[in-house]
Amino acid sequence: MFKPQKMVKVGIVAPNNLLNKVIDTLYSLKAIQIEEYEKSEDFDIGHPLKRGEELSELVIKTKSIASNADINLSNKEFQREKLQEENIRNEINNIYDELKNSIETIDFYKKSLLAIKQKSYHVAFEGLKFDSARSNDENSLFFCGFVKRDIEKTVRATSETSFILTKDVDGARLVFILAPKAKKAEITAILKENNFLGIEKDEIRKLMPSVKTQFVDMHTRTEGLNRELVKEEKTLKTRLSQIKKESEQFILNANEILEEEHEKCEAPLKFAASKNTHVISGWVPEKRFEKVKETLEEVTENKIFVNLIPLKEKELGPVLLNNPRPAKSFQFLIDLFAMPQYFEVDPTILMFLTFPLFFGFMLGDIGYGFLTFIIFALLRMKFNKGAVSQILNILMLSSVGTIIFGFIFGEFFGEEFIPYLHIELPHLLSRAHQINELLAVAIIIGILHVLFGLILGFINTYHHHGLKHAVYEKVGWILLIPLVNWILVYFFKVVEGVYATILNYTIPPIPILIAISIIGVVLIFMGEGALGIIELPSLLSNILSYARLMAVGLASVQLALIINENVGIMFNQGGVMIIFGILLLIIGHLINIILGLFGPFIHSLRLHYVEFFKRFYTGGGKKFIPFGEKQKLN
Amino acid sequence: MTVDIGTGLLAVGAGLAVGLSAVGAGMGEGPIGAAAVGALAEKEELFxxxxxxxxxxESLIIFGLVIALKILGMAG
Structure with a gap:
């Protein structure tokens, strides 16, 4: 609970014919973080599985369909379905070919229209010569115009004497065909199939006076082409919106499945490979190791070899935090700051305990607490995934803290006394009147929190660097705490009354105080060097920093009180002013709540990140990302 | 509420202690914050x-606040 999960390093040796099964199993187990193998003289790296190429083509097709049909592939909120790869392949190919055809047709129409309009095809006729015997033959036919696809082969296949020449005109395909009269029907069919756009007879005669054969004039379509283009575009548009409406689910599912399969195919790139086997090495959480081993041996009928790899000295595993369910949301805040190192204390659970309390101490209001709790609970129902839900969990707990401190301070929307109902709320501490006491409490919380941080720091250093370093680095600071207490009580005089008496118990007689302080400073110097000495005042300023627990809260109480006071005046004036009063009441408190959420959240976070973590936390561990878990794509 | 000049000056002093230290802290944090955001854009782990x-x-303003409270304490 206080430590990241223990990791073990495993090596899996699998013969090539079982590689597929092993990858599938590991992928679905989501328990291993594969370590990339670096090519060496002994072993090469593996090759992607064979179907990878076809899969990546399908992935690209799916993505292109999605981008055309305006389907957002980063949307992860959809109904998951199990689809057969065969079905996906067919369906995706069908849709893709259909769309491709349609888009190509439109493109063809546009380009040829432009070529015809600007007469840019004239260039293609320059220097063009045909065999004079054939071009003057009465039994020949001559076609000239634009076609969508390359038809050379099909035309030549019609008869031995069919002649075809293709020229490119600004991206449009211009063909010249000389064919026997007998084949007219066949050729016309081919041309029609390829959206033939003929050039007008007179134009051709002008451009090619030498050709005397009969012309087949198919230019009539050209005139109506604009209309056809519009029609084609409209068809494509309706088809795309139809795809979005009917097949969005399918496309999203297909994309996910294909990407998964593709990732599996690429996995061997991380393995070491010999001629007949692959070696996979990676990190597995210790408590899942047995299960992983069993499952792998079961699916491969004991034909593979799974074993533990002994760790090298100082080799650290990836970090997987391990916390009870209610505290899990706070892992988000840890991840935001920095993952703990493998051997470090995981502060998630501590944050779970103190974050809502600090937040509550600052906002501390029964009314605000209940109101915000209801709002967050409603929002939480709507967002039940991802970072937003975790932040909402944290805020809901913080609202509970706010309610608890609301009762301690006896505050309801800033007031200690509820008018009209004539209820005086009981309180342990009044924020409006006992500012000095509040400050003292805040500072004592600070002393305890920092001290706790130092103790954790001792544990961390002890585990990683041994007792000597732990004593030098942390005990030195702990020995300085009485001195800080003395400064707070007698020099700054910020802790007074009963709280001063409490702190006095921690302050020994002056000569002893001086002695342990000097020992403390010497230890710090030995542990951290001159930098440690420069850092000395930070202990005092860190503890004083907890004064913000009082200060931030005070600001929100004062603002609430000012709102209430003005509303009270407006209500007493009566008439229209009552409406304005109600408006001020709602808007004023709304603004105060928003400020009151923002401030305490940031400051509570800061007290943890800066004052608390500084005493024990280094962070910088690598997050455990198992093979099979989807990663955010940048 | 009547306040004598002495108390009034104490209040002004307390205000200056918090206000000026806040300005100081702000002047210090501004460029650091800008640089930090720049670094974050390159590497998110640096948060x-x-x-x-x-x-x-920011500890500056905390010291300012303590001084302000001490001054207000003198006013009684």
Missing amino acids: GKGILMTVLP
Whole structure:
């Protein structure tokens, strides 16, 4: 609970014919973080599985369909379905070919229209010569115009004497065909199939006076082409919106499945490979190791070899935090700051305990607490995934803290006394009147929190660097705490009354105080060097920093009180002013709540990140990302 | 509510203690914050270090606040 999960390093040796099964199993187990193998003289790296190429083509097709049909592939909120790869392949190919055809047709129409309009095809006729015997033959036919696809082969296949020449005109395909009269029907069919756009007879005669054969004039379509283009575009548009409406689910599912399969195919790139086997090495959480081993041996009928790899000295595993369910949301805040190192204390659970309390101490209001709790609970129902839900969990707990401190301070929307109902709320501490006491409490919380941080720091250093370093680095600071207490009580005089008496118990007689302080400073110097000495005042300023627990809260109480006071005046004036009063009441408190959420959240976070973590936390561990878990794509 | 000049001056002094130290802290944090955000854009993992560096000058205002409270304590 206080430590990241223990990791073990495993090596899996699998013969090539079982590689597929092993990858599938590991992928679905989501328990291993594969370590990339670096090519060496002994072993090469593996090759992607064979179907990878076809899969990546399908992935690209799916993505292109999605981008055309305006389907957002980063949307992860959809109904998951199990689809057969065969079905996906067919369906995706069908849709893709259909769309491709349609888009190509439109493109063809546009380009040829432009070529015809600007007469840019004239260039293609320059220097063009045909065999004079054939071009003057009465039994020949001559076609000239634009076609969508390359038809050379099909035309030549019609008869031995069919002649075809293709020229490119600004991206449009211009063909010249000389064919026997007998084949007219066949050729016309081919041309029609390829959206033939003929050039007008007179134009051709002008451009090619030498050709005397009969012309087949198919230019009539050209005139109506604009209309056809519009029609084609409209068809494509309706088809795309139809795809979005009917097949969005399918496309999203297909994309996910294909990407998964593709990732599996690429996995061997991380393995070491010999001629007949692959070696996979990676990190597995210790408590899942047995299960992983069993499952792998079961699916491969004991034909593979799974074993533990002994760790090298100082080799650290990836970090997987391990916390009870209610505290899990706070892992988000840890991840935001920095993952703990493998051997470090995981502060998630501590944050779970103190974050809502600090937040509550600052906002501390029964009314605000209940109101915000209801709002967050409603929002939480709507967002039940991802970072937003975790932040909402944290805020809901913080609202509970706010309610608890609301009762301690006896505050309801800033007031200690509820008018009209004539209820005086009981309180342990009044924020409006006992500012000095509040400050003292805040500072004592600070002393305890920092001290706790130092103790954790001792544990961390002890585990990683041994007792000597732990004593030098942390005990030195702990020995300085009485001195800080003395400064707070007698020099700054910020802790007074009963709280001063409490702190006095921690302050020994002056000569002893001086002695342990000097020992403390010497230890710090030995542990951290001159930098440690420069850092000395930070202990005092860190503890004083907890004064913000009082200060931030005070600001929100004062603002609430000012709102209430003005509303009270407006209500007493009566008439229209009552409406304005109600408006001020709602808007004023709304603004105060928003400020009151923002401030305490940031400051509570800061007290943890800066004052608390500084005493024990280094962070910088690598997050455990198992093979099979989807990663955010940048 | 009548306040004699002495108390009034104490109040002004307390206000200056908090206000000026806040200005100082702000002047310190501004460029650090800008640099930290710049670093974050390059490397998100630096969030922790960035926030630590950014809030360093903030202890100034805490000292200012303590002084202000001491001054107000003198006013009784």
